[in-house]
Amino acid sequence: MKHKNQVFDNVLDLIGQTPLIKLNKIASKFKGNFYAKVESFNPGHSSKDRIALYIIEQAEKKGILSPGDTIIETTSGNTGFSIAMVSIIKGYDCVLAVSSKSSADKIDMLKTMGAKVYVCPAHVSADDPRSYYQVAKCLHEEIKGSVYINQYFNELNIDAHYKSTGPEIWKQTEGKITHLVACSGTGGTISGTAKYLKEQNPEVKVIGVDAFGSVIKKYHETREFDEKEIYPYRIEGLGKNLIPTATNFDVIDEFVKVTDEESAHTARLIAKSEGLFVGYTSGAAMQAIMQLGEQGAFKEDDNIVIIFPDHGSRYMSKVYSDKWMNEQGFFDSKNEAAAQNIQYIK
Numbered sequence: 016m017k018h019k020n021q022v023f024d025n026v027l028d029l030i031g032q033t034p035l036i037k038l039n040k041i042a043s044k045f046k047g048n049f050y051a052k053v054e055s056f057n058p059g060h061s062s063k064d065r066i067a068l069y070i071i072e073q074a075e076k077k078g079i080l081s082p083g084d085t086i087i088e089t090t091s092g093n094t095g096f097s098i099a100m101v102s103i104i105k106g107y108d109c110v111l112a113v114s115s116k117s118s119a120d121k122i123d124m125l126k127t128m129g130a131k132v133y134v135c136p137a138h139v140s141a142d143d144p145r146s147y148y149q150v151a152k153c154l155h156e157e158i159k160g161s162v163y164i165n166q167y168f169n170e171l172n173i174d175a176h177y178k179s180t181g182p183e184i185w186k187q188t189e190g191k192i193t194h195l196v197a198c199s200g201t202g203g204t205i206s207g208t209a210k211y212l213k214e215q216n217p218e219v220k221v222i223g224v225d226a227f228g229s230v231i232k233k234y235h236e237t238r239e240f241d242e243k244e245i246y247p248y249r250i251e252g253l254g255k256n257l258i259p260t261a262t263n264f265d266v267i268d269e270f271v272k273v274t275d276e277e278s279a280h281t282a283r284l285i286a287k288s289e290g291l292f293v294g295y296t297s298g299a300a301m302q303a304i305m306q307l308g309e310q311g312a313f314k315e316d317d318n319i320v321i322i323f324p325d326h327g328s329r330y331m332s333k334v335y336s337d338k339w340m341n342e343q344g345f346f347d348s349k350n351e352a353a354a355q356n357i358q359y360i361k
């Protein structure tokens with residue numbers, strides 16, 4: 016951890032060195048020791064701070080970026096927030112093409128951080144001119160001197176985690192990690208972290224988490240891009256309708272798929288059992304643990320590290336809204352108790 020009494024030059028100095036926190040209750044019925052790498056401790060409240068700072072600083076080193084230039088990205092929100100934050104400190108303009116699936120809170124936050132935002136339809140194919148990939152590409156061509164971060168197809172996304180997240184986890188577990196469980200969106204987090212960990216110990220098992228409605232798991236198993244796997248789902252930042260080159264499939268041992276509904280309930284359960292207020296994909300990663308645990312995948316001495324990518328405050332109008340949960344049909348008889356924690360005094 017960064018020292019509590021230290022004074023920092025600016026907010027960017029706080030990126031990385033996030034805590035590894037033992038999970039004491041939520042998975043206690045399973046064998047093994049479970050630890051969460053809680054990325055909401057980054058100043059932009061997500062793991063994407065790491066890649067934003069790293070990729071921008073690499074571009075500066077290569078002389079591609081100078082103050083006043085424009086940085087463009089496609090993002091479900093978190094990467095955009097991180098790029099906007101880095102841009103403010105370093106003096107760049109930030110232009111973001113985001114999916115209409117992103118929560119209203121996230122879009123408002125991006126605007127608050129000074130970014131110019133284009134909201135693009137979520138359920139069109141990646142080569143549709145309205146998709147956020149095509150919109151970003153077009154903006155990059157139009158704006159002179161702009162840099163397109165292109166996190167899904169940028170090797171530096173993997174490098175950022177190879178150089179920070181991986182070494183941090185290795186050190187924090189004193190080399191005793193046996194399993195890494197992480198969601199895969201661009202795949203940068205899991206690929207970079209896994210590469211580093213497997214270089215230290217090839218026995219570390221790496222499990223990716225994918226969504227129903229995404230092509231990633233099937234591609235990992237068959238190397239076949241199966242369009243039939245694609246259909247709408249609600250979790251933002253997990254899974255994909257294309258194969259990102261920022262995913263190194265060779266360092267991932269297996270993928271587990273999780274549902275929108277179970278991931279939402281598990282996210283709520285993390286808050287209630289561990290006091291950790293984390294995002295929807297943290298619920299998804301934890302849900303994968305629940306499924307693997309039920310299958311007896313872990314042994315007594317295993318040390319399982321789960322990456323919690325962002326903070327719960329970004330999902331107040333979704334997973335943490337009873338109204339939203341109801342609208343999705345996620346409150347059934349077994350879960351209706353969640354709505355009973357509130358009493359109105361008239």
Ligand SMILES: Cc1ncc(COP(=O)(O)O)c(C=O)c1O
Nearest residue numbers: 199200201202203204252296324
């Ligand atoms: C909330 C959230 N969780 C998980 C991920 C997945 O991380 P990665 O893109 O490194 O695979 C993302 C990425 O967009 C995200 O925004």
